[in-house]
Amino acid sequence: MSHTLHSYSERVLVLAPHGRDAAVAADILHAARIATEICPDLPALVREIEHGAGFALVTDEAFRxxxxxxxxxxxxxxxxxxxxxxVLLTRRGGGVERNPALARLSELLGNVIFLERPFHAGTLVSVARSALRGRLRQYEARARLEDLHEGEERLKAALDKERRAAEHQRVLINELNHRVKNTLATVQSISAQTLRTAETQADAREALEMRLLALSRAHDVLTRESWEGADLVEVVSNALKPYESSGESRFRIKGPHVRVTPRMSLALAMALHELATNAVKYGALSNKTGTIQVSWELQNGTAPPRLTLRWMEAGGPPVAAPSRRGFGSRLIERTLAQDLDGQVAIAFPPTGIVCTVEAPVA
Known part of the structure; x- marks a missing residue:
């Protein structure tokens, strides 16, 4: 049983304010090793019942x-x-069948045992033990009810947990399907544009492989974060890591920690890959002295806050605006702006390419 009985729960409360009935009854019950407490008046009896008791032994005149x-x-x-x-102690010959007052008490009190005075000690002990056994059965019923209630609560909690888990799994499956479709669409677009713009099959294979690896690295960052977003510092660092030279850093990364959505993480990672690839071929990473600064700031005065990210190259060969926009430029200026619901601009000053991205962080 889950409930432990209090020491008060099996005691007998005696209310017999007149004569020696209380003392006599208490002595008999004590001799039978039955815990007994005498109450001086009715309010005291009610207080003690509230604290716990097996039954109450009361003279009829105390209630009359x-x-x-x-x-x-x-x-x-x-x-x-x-x-x-x-247990109501009555006078000899004052049984309930001849006493309307006792009948009313019986109706009020409910569970009443009448015992005529003077009573035999053995009779009192027998009645007391019978009443206590009945009370113990009630305590056992209480314990079973509490166990059943606790079991019901545990079952409800388990069912609720299973329901939430099933709902979460359904959401995850739907989200996974959505992400797979988006990823396949991205791969399809990258493949089509790469194959269309590459001059040779070898160039196409290399460019496609590098772009898919960039997409994979961005997915790795999001997977570690359970696809709930990513820290922009980690997104930028992972996207540029393959372009770091051994023993030296050509990149200057500066900006606060900002949580960005999975969609923004992928879009920025792909854009940074395209910018870095172009820098290796034609820009600041094509020589030994060029550097690239990637910085960003968050404007919190707007709703939602807006992110401004800037890519600035310096120290590379002189730059001129290309006569034809390649896939990398289109991916950055059009696709990135669309994915971020923001604005993207690429400038070609002689000192090096500058790319500015402005988008809401939501």
């Missing part, structure tokens, strides 16, 4: 003219498992 409102209230409020018993 008393205000039983508090007793009635407690009996009405007792829990469903409880049926508290009263």
């Amino acid at each position: 003219t008393a205000d039983l409102k508090e007793v009635s209230r407690w009996l009405s409020d007792q829990p469903p498992w409880s049926d508290f018993a009263f």
